[in-house]
Amino acid sequence: MSNQVQQLAALRDQLKNEMGAASPNLNKLSELLAKSKIAFIQLGVFTPDLKNVNVELMVAARDILEVGAYYSVRAKDIESFERYIAQLNTYYHDLASQLPPSQQMYPLIALNLLRLLSQNRLSDFHTALEAVDPDQLQTNSFIKQAVDLEQFLMEGSYNKVWSTRSSVQGEEFLFFYDILIDTIRNEIASCSEKAYDSLPLQDAGTLLFLKNTKELLNFAQERGWKVHPGEQVIYFGSDDNDAVEIPQEQIITQTLSYARELERIVIMFSDLECDYINPIDLCNKLNQFVLPEMASHAFLFFMFLVNGSWLAVLFNLPLVAYNVRKVLNGQHMYDATEIFRTLSVHKKECFIKVAFYLL
Known part of the structure; x- marks a missing residue:
């Protein structure tokens, strides 16, 4: 030992x-x-x-x-x-x-x-x-x-x-x-990105405790900042080209598709009134369409919101709120036992949505 x-x-x-x-x-x-x-x-x-x-x-x-x-x-x-x-x-x-x-x-x-x-x-x-x-x-x-x-x-x-x-x-x-x-x-850099759109190079270097311009430029490159040597300014915000692009053609096509489906629903309601279809089959077919339609519209609303299209956001907000309220209250699905009593309400809702999607 x-x-x-x-x-x-x-x-x-x-x-x-x-x-x-x-x-x-x-x-x-x-x-x-x-x-x-x-x-x-x-x-x-x-x-x-x-x-x-x-x-x-x-x-x-x-x-x-x-x-x-x-x-x-x-x-x-x-x-x-x-x-x-x-x-x-x-x-x-x-x-x-x-x-x-x-x-x-x-x-x-x-x-x-x-x-x-x-x-x-x-x-x-x-x-x-x-x-x-x-x-x-x-x-x-x-x-x-x-x-x-x-x-x-x-x-x-x-x-x-x-x-x-x-x-x-x-x-x-x-x-x-x-x-x-x-x-x-890095903590200061994160706060600066939220507090400022841009800063002069000299001020940014002082704020970040960087000794020279080379260190500042290297740090800016790591953070993905835009540096304009001529203006001697660092821009923290993203360029307009970085904005979220809305797939317009796809959204238009999908919106028209839902409008056509809503027209078919109105026709199916008429078939129900004429006893060409029974309520259970009707509700089963319609319920397959309800959630995808709501989800599609919610996604469209989200894209407008992210892109900053505030007019479109305001225009779509009432329908989003209406759909959310229906889901929260458990009234978004068609009920075969209640369909005859609420048929007029459903038809009116479909006409309004068709007009909304075609605007």
Whole structure:
């Protein structure tokens, strides 16, 4: 057991030396971490006995996991970083009273808080923050930095978030900080699209915290914005060519088809009055037509609405409302037991609809 612990400690030292190098070899770090995980399994590190803790073993394991967390950020593997933090929580909280404090504890906790902010996971951020010693919230520079950033986000003071980038410590923190800036930038872009039709290029660049015109043009291309270099303006809205096209010929053909069907219905009502058809057969035939006719007209109304054809919308609105009311009241289908009593009403309705569709 002691030999295995010494081997694990040796791996820990190699990892620390490599991570502390001016330009760490990520491939070598990955190999050393893989060997460490095998040693963890052999030594039962993943399932420690909390009542009988081997301090030397647990400290070595904690140090290796901390290096693994930093390695994950250097490798830009956020999921791996999250797993390392989850494993380290056992050492930082459950074993805190039995192990000596770690110098990397609060920097890594702060790094994880920054990750949660960058992913816009505010509820998880506050959950993680509750596990931090309250005294550290204002006294520890790493934790305070994450808390301040969250406060700036809640205030909507995005310029303060941007201005603090120069004071960010460490490459790992810059990685998540830049992701946070991208998240903010896309949020601002989404709001700008809804709030403005267009913006001058210079104002858009300032608003989005972009350093130069090239970055702005690339971002605009990603968002599908229209840039007019001559006017020095970005247009957020879609062009007229992007408007929803209404298939006019198809709609006209379908409308005339329904008008002809309505004429046939009127004739069938006359056949019923002359006893050429029985009420059950009549209602079965007519009920096959009711819902498709209503759905077709509702689709036509929706197309007018999306396209902004407000006059057509107003013209079709009464019929849509009438159809909706009939469906909600369960009166849209023909009833063979009531057809003779309501025949005059149905005939009048058909005549009105024929006139409506032919307009």
